[in-house]
Amino acid sequence: MNRRRMLLSTAALLSPASCSRVYSDIHPYSTLTLLSGMLKARATEPALVLQHCLKRIVEIDKTGPCVNAVLELNPAAKDLADRAPAGPLHGLPILLKDNIETADAMQTTAGSLALLNHKPKADAPLVARLRAAGAVILGKTNLSEWANIRSPNSTSGWSARGGLTRNPHRLTHSASGSSSGSAAAVAAGLAPAAIGTETNGSIVSPASACGIVGFKPTVGLISGAGIIPITHHQDTAGPMTLTVEDAALLMQILAENFTVDLKPDALKGARLGVLRGHCGKNPEVLALFETALEKLRAAGAIIVDPVKLPNFREAGALSWKSMLIELRTDLNAYLEQRGGDVRSLAELIAFNEAHRSEEMPHFAQEFFEQSEKLGTPEIIAEGETAREKARRLAGPEGIDAALLEHHLDALICPTNDPVGLIDLAKGDTNERVASTPAAVAGYPHLTVPLGFVEGLPIGLSFMGTANADARILALGNAFEDITKARRPPGFLEK
Structure with missing residues (x-):
């Protein structure tokens, strides 16, 4: 439209x-x-x-x-x-x-x-x-x-x-x-x-x-x-x-049968582990984060700093390998059952080539093309092995291990660094975002407004173990109550 x-x-x-x-x-x-x-x-x-x-x-x-x-x-x-x-x-x-x-x-x-x-x-x-x-x-x-x-x-x-x-x-x-x-x-x-x-x-x-x-x-x-x-x-x-x-x-x-109690004192006695290795190096973001840590302590939270997250790099690499394989399998199944003119990843790639001026004026489809080559039984089996290991390293041997070692309720860090300028010719500038560990593990991840750097919003992340969603929401709600960092956008032109 x-x-x-x-x-x-x-x-x-x-x-x-x-x-x-x-x-x-x-x-x-x-x-x-x-x-x-x-x-x-x-x-x-x-x-x-x-x-x-x-x-x-x-x-x-x-x-x-x-x-x-x-x-x-x-x-x-x-x-x-x-x-x-x-x-x-x-x-x-x-x-x-x-x-x-x-x-x-x-x-x-x-x-x-x-x-x-x-x-x-x-x-x-x-x-x-x-x-x-x-x-x-x-x-x-x-x-x-x-x-x-x-x-x-x-x-x-x-x-x-x-x-x-x-x-x-x-x-x-x-x-x-x-x-x-x-x-x-x-x-x-x-x-x-x-x-x-x-x-x-x-x-x-x-x-x-x-x-x-x-x-x-x-x-x-x-x-x-x-x-x-x-x-x-x-x-x-x-x-x-x-x-x-x-x-x-x-x-x-x-979600079915999901309940949550947003207690205003949820931070009192909560043990929060600081993922220093995921906080980045932007000094203004780090200054916002240090102020947030003081507010969390004042609200009764126990801050454990630093906490290391084992295996996250290997888990992320394995996940990416398996994701490209799974993309072809899952997308083919979806497109076939949906019907229409495009019923497979191969047909989608062909459609994009036939409509290159509309579909690919700024960037191509390299990931699609890589994924299409990964459909042999041997490669699919390799992907399944990589996925199992990725989830284990990110979950039980990653996030869960860190939580258990320090008896933590959640892991925290700044979610992002300030986003970059839009440049359709060059693509994204790929600033730091703390997302991979919880994504690969399949665990809950909440971001709540933390403050602003260069007029751009920064968030604070709360990550937990599987099905700790209600607890993570309660912690984030209590943090939001003591910071109230969100503000309306200014729609600035520069």
């Missing part, structure tokens, strides 16, 4: 009767929790919340700063708002990354032209859960095409279908990826929440870069069905929100 069509679609949803209502009582950065309270108190209604979001999308995303985070609007959004079922998300607009399937008028393409007009037959289970809880599926967000697994020279936030998403804090800088649009949309106040996906860093990196909360849960806690895959061993959806409280609310919808 191009910008003109998007504006016309939005105008159709913004009916004259609705536009005559007052929007000023809905704050541009209202949280899910706040909006839910307003709806329950009848201080607003779902149609007005929707109109507020649509108005923001016109003014911020498609004109004005032109963040370009929203790829497509749901033409049924107004009807959904009018008849939203009762539930914990009643009437609340949610955006979805464009690799999460919906069985409606919208596309699901991973940002690629190859999947246009071949729509999924059913909602992804996580979408069905959102709808049943009363959420209004507002639209799809842009992303790094194919979740950033196409080329080593890619630019995060660019897709052939959606163009380039920009960072709302500094429009000249990267929104990171691959859940670029989801992070930028929430940061810009276009919607109170979005769902992203992560294989390695694709939730926590853009969330930290755009100054919001991002949560990658334990792999398997949220159903991965209906998500365009890279590897089922690491792929997971997760919430991207303004607050940890909102992320916890969504987790209780997205």
Whole structure:
């Protein structure tokens, strides 16, 4: 959907009767929790919340700063708002990354032209859960095409279908990826929440870069069905929100039988291990982190500093080797069952070559081509061995070993260094992001706003063992309460 069509679609949803209502009582950065309270108190209604979001999308995303985070609007959004079922998300607009399937008028393409007009037959289970809880599926967000697994020279936030998403804090800088649009949309106040996906860093990196909360849960806690895959061993959806409280609310919808108690004193007595080897060398980031450590101590946390994470480099290398093998297997299976003109990785590579001017004006598809060569039984067996070892080194012999040695509740470090300038000709500048250990292990990873360096957001990471998701959210929520580091973006032009 191009910008003109998007504006016309939005105008159709913004009916004259609705536009005559007052929007000023809905704050541009209202949280899910706040909006839910307003709806329950009848201080607003779902149609007005929707109109507020649509108005923001016109003014911020498609004109004005032109963040370009929203790829497509749901033409049924107004009807959904009018008849939203009762539930914990009643009437609340949610955006979805464009690799999460919906069985409606919208596309699901991973940002690629190859999947246009071949729509999924059913909602992804996580979408069905959102709808049943009363959420209004507002639209799809842009992303790094194919979740950033196409080329080593890619630019995060660019897709052939959606163009380039920009960072709302500094429009000249990267929104990171691959859940670029989801992070930028929430940061810009276009919607109170979005769902992203992560294989390695694709939730926590853009969330930290755009100054919001991002949560990658334990792999398997949220159903991965209906998500365009890279590897089922690491792929997971997760919430991207303004607050940890909102992320916890969504987790209780997205994951079955998941509960969390966000105790305000969760940090008291908590043992937190500092991953010094993952903190980077940026002096301003490190200064922010030291201030955070003092606040954590003041809140009653016990800081163990430093803590070494064994085996993480070997685990990361093995994971990458197996991921390229698994990409071909998992993507072939997905494309075959979905149907359409492109039913295998080989056919996808051919499609991109045939549409080179639209699909590859800035970078190629080297990773796709490498993966396609890795389909022999011998290589697949090697990948399975590498995957088993990677998960063991990252999990039981990595994160778990560090936690057990020091009797820790969680591991912490700054999530990221400031993101770099956008340069479509050269691709990403690849600043430090702490994501690989938890991603390879399949363990929970939460990033919470920490502060700003050079006008760009920095996050603080909390990582834990498998299924420690509720504990990690509680720790992050308590940290958020004592720091309140998030601030609205300035949409700076330089």
